[in-house]
Amino acid sequence: MALDGTKPAGLGHRWTEAEDRILYEGFLFNETPRIISVRCGRSLSAIRQRLIRLDLIDGQGVRNNNPPLFDQIRATFHAKAVSGGGEPAAETDS
Structure with missing residues (x-):
């Protein structure tokens, strides 16, 4: 168990x-x-795994110059902020 204010290992x-x-x-x-x-x-490694989990990149990575993807991420981020957070639908519909 981690102490308050620390991240578990x-x-x-x-x-x-x-x-x-x-x-x-x-x-x-x-x-x-x-x-x-x-x-x-x-x-x-943790950042890469989080991006994959959030469906922002796949296992092969993603091109950095893909405006439609950035628009989609921005819209997702805005929707999560407005709704108060939560997991992306891709993770809850399994």
């Missing part, structure tokens, strides 16, 4: 809303993965 610990916001913004504004890693305090 190992896989599967929850991403905070603030970390997700940094991840989305970094992805939208084409920041390098290393900068996103420093800003949200997560490893590059």
